[in-house]
């Protein structure tokens with residue numbers, strides 16, 4: 235029996251996602267046994283500050299990267315949207331999943347059916363805050379950190395009027411019933427990679443056992459969305475958004491670019507062959523940046 239060890243964050247969502255990968259591998263390979271090894275990351279430990287103040291996405295992957303390098307694990311399973319745009323070349327992304335629902339959603343406190351305008355909406359990412367202002371111009375936003383369960387607890391205790399979360403996480407946790415409004419990707423462009431799982435491994439170990447898990451459309455979308463964000467250097471704190479839809483051999487990529495100097499932002503769209511996601515992502519990034527700069 236060959237054994238593969240998956241490194242995972244220890245939140246319930248992370249474990250559920252790792253179990254999905256474990257199942258896909260074991261269902262397609264009778265001779266492989268998969269074990270999940272969980273750990274707390276710095277991003278999970280520091281909950282009193284917003285992510286952009288403490289160093290961004292990297293904080294969720296550092297400990298998992300170290301376990302891979304130390305050979306304590308063979309692969310790491312991540313939500314692609316939590317992955318930095320540049321991954322170390324010794325630890326490449328080996329596979330991308332089929333995409334779960336990519337939309338952001340509104341969640342109300344348990345038993346509540348209307349939005350209480352006297353309380354803020356819980357939402358920490360600048361990407362969501364910026365786009366929410368258009369949808370609910372008279373609502374305040376207030377930061378909320380912690381894993382999905384922690385955030386829902388804070389919501390239900392009455393601190394917030396609502397939360398904005400990713401549909402994907404709620405659905406994977408069996409909490410779909412808590413969703414009260416879906417935002418279409420055009421009205422709230424999701425984060426690059428939202429809804430896609432990424433499997434990271436060690437260079438030189440191709441992970442042939444991930445073939446059945448891998449999804450080509452997920453891969454095309456990931457490449458285009460991440461090229462857009464990378465080109466804008468949308469590190470962790472800038473509210474860039476990117477969402478690609480792949481149909482047949484075509485890709486439709488939407489993006490949002492925010493200019494930190496002027497506070498202006500621009501949304502746009504580009505279409506082209508699915509294999510050219512990298513080039514399309516870069517073209518859209520350049521176009522939106524030029525439009526923003528030319529308005530000055």
Ligand SMILES: NCc1[nH]cc(CCC(=O)O)c1CC(=O)O
Pocket residue numbers: 313314315316382398399400401402403404427428429430431
């Ligand atoms: N930022 C945390 C995070 N990372 C991935 C997901 C959801 C699952 C996904 O996008 O695949 C979430 C929760 C959320 O934003 O609501």
